[in-house]
Amino acid sequence: MVDGAPLRKAVFLDRDGVINRAWIKNGRPFPPPSPADFSLLPGVAAAVRRLHAAGYLIVVCTNQPDVATGRQSREAVEAMHAKLRSWLPVDDIRVCYHIDEHDCTCRKPRPGMLTGAAAALGIDLGRSYMVGDRWRDIEAGQAAGCFPILIESDYSECRPDPPFIRVSSLAEAAAFIINRDTHNESSAMPSVHGLRVKIFADGADLASIERLYADPIIKGFTTNPTLMRKAGVSDYEAFARKVLTIVPDRPVSFEVFADDHGEMETQAKHIQSWGPNVFVKIPVTNTRGESSAPLVRRLAAEGVQVNVTALFTLDQVREITDALHPEIAANISVFAGRIADSGRDPMPIMAEAVEIMKARPKAELIWASPRELLNVFQADAVNCHIITATPDILKKLELVGKDLDQFSLDTVAMFYRDAQAAGYSIDIGRCAAE
Numbered sequence: 001m002v003d004g005a006p007l008r009k010a011v012f013l014d015r016d017g018v019i020n021r022a023w024i025k026n027g028r029p030f031p032p033p034s035p036a037d038f039s040l041l042p043g044v045a046a047a048v049r050r051l052h053a054a055g056y057l058i059v060v061c062t063n064q065p066d067v068a069t070g071r072q073s074r075e076a077v078e079a080m081h082a083k084l085r086s087w088l089p090v091d092d093i094r095v096c097y098h099i100d101e102h103d104c105t106c107r108k109p110r111p112g113m114l115t116g117a118a119a120a121l122g123i124d125l126g127r128s129y130m131v132g133d134r135w136r137d138i139e140a141g142q143a144a145g146c147f148p149i150l151i152e153s154d155y156s157e158c159r160p161d162p163p164f165i166r167v168s169s170l171a172e173a174a175a176f177i178i179n180r181d182t183h184n185e186s187s188a189m190p191s192v193h194g195l196r197v198k199i200f201a202d203g204a205d206l207a208s209i210e211r212l213y214a215d216p217i218i219k220g221f222t223t224n225p226t227l228m229r230k231a232g233v234s235d236y237e238a239f240a241r242k243v244l245t246i247v248p249d250r251p252v253s254f255e256v257f258a259d260d261h262g263e264m265e266t267q268a269k270h271i272q273s274w275g276p277n278v279f280v281k282i283p284v285t286n287t288r289g290e291s292s293a294p295l296v297r298r299l300a301a302e303g304v305q306v307n308v309t310a311l312f313t314l315d316q317v318r319e320i321t322d323a324l325h326p327e328i329a330a331n332i333s334v335f336a337g338r339i340a341d342s343g344r345d346p347m348p349i350m351a352e353a354v355e356i357m358k359a360r361p362k363a364e365l366i367w368a369s370p371r372e373l374l375n376v377f378q379a380d381a382v383n384c385h386i387i388t389a390t391p392d393i394l395k396k397l398e399l400v401g402k403d404l405d406q407f408s409l410d411t412v413a414m415f416y417r418d419a420q421a422a423g424y425s426i427d428i429g430r431c432a433a434e
């Protein structure tokens with residue numbers, strides 16, 4: 001984990017009987033006999049995606065003692081987990097291959113798999129959940145300090161000791177978890193200080209860039225030709241160089257303005273030469289809809305830090321992620337706000353984009369075109385790395401956590417002031433006469 005980063009919430013999941021169908025023999029559950037028999041239970045994929053999109057790390061913790069007893073090979077278990085990773089957004093899979101006689105620290109009901117994952121991934125166990133179908137899962141969750149949730153079964157074996165809650169499926173567990181935390185967190189005071197998402201300022205006016213650079217909450221800057229035109233910028237390079245004297249040590253994006261990929265390449269290399277903190281914005285296609293992926297691949301291979309912009313779909317995210325270089329920093333800007341303008345919820349798209357981009361750990365996802373301050377918290381919830389914010393949204397940061405009764409009073413006072421200032425009046429006498 002990153003030193004100093006806030007701890008994350010996780011949902012620990014048992015495997016057999018929770019994620020995949022278990023084989024029942026003599027009233028007791030067993031793992032599927034082979035990878036070909038490994039299949040998800042109904043509703044599991046949607047439930048895991050929902051939890052993941054809500055910001056929970058998904059960690060599978062499974063006892064597989066049949067490996068120690070020789071009833072199943074380790075290769076078979078690993079093949080099942082390769083399937084699991086291809087089907088679901090899991091952050092980690094921890095396996096205990098021991099039997100009780102080995103007296104290990106990982107076999108549930110001992111909490112070693114949970115505490116090990118917590119140390120490795122930076123998990124706050126006290127805000128995390130353990131979902132299982134057997135007493136061993138529940139007691140491991142209790143021992144780790146997590147909130148235990150038992151999926152009810154008719155297994156012929158002992159039941160765990162309280163405390164835990166019972167549900168009928170992983171889908172029900174996911175709904176419970178999200179509902180419980182939404183309730184707890186909505187009554188808590190939101191704060192900008194707990195945010196992991198980095199806020200970049202979107203702008204093209206030197207005075208405000210200078211003012212924002214003085215604010216440590218602003219971790220970088222982006223510009224675009226539309227904003228620069230509005231700000232009256234005429235000499236592009238002179239403007240960019242002035243920006244870089246104000247901001248010498250945080251990322252700044254400048255966009256190419258050609259429409260031909262060859263010209264974009266020449267411009268990109270020139271723009272990159274302006275400074276080590278420069279990211280070159282490349283539109284995902286040109287105006288003819290031709291993909292910029294081959295250009296991005298060439299630039300990234302030459303060490304140019306790109307910020308590929310105007311992405312709207314996960315297919316575009318996949319194509320551009322693949323074109324990036326594993327060793328070179330890059331940004332991908334997905335226009336979450338414009339996606340929302342089309343009536344679609346951008347959160348699941350952004351959550352999935354984060355997953356796709358894990359193939360290039362030096363690349364960061366930007367939540368672009370935000371529409372309201374809440375988007376900063378939504379971006380944070382789906383582990384999006386960066387959000388660009390316009391001055392309108394940045395101004396609202398001071399309202400985060402504001403007391404709602406006071407906010408109500410201020411709003412009433414504003415209506416009154418404005419009505420007074422406009423000189424509105426209602427002629428009561430005339431109404432009464434009619």
Ligand SMILES: [Mg+2]
Nearest residue numbers: 014016017133
């Ligand atoms: Mg189980």
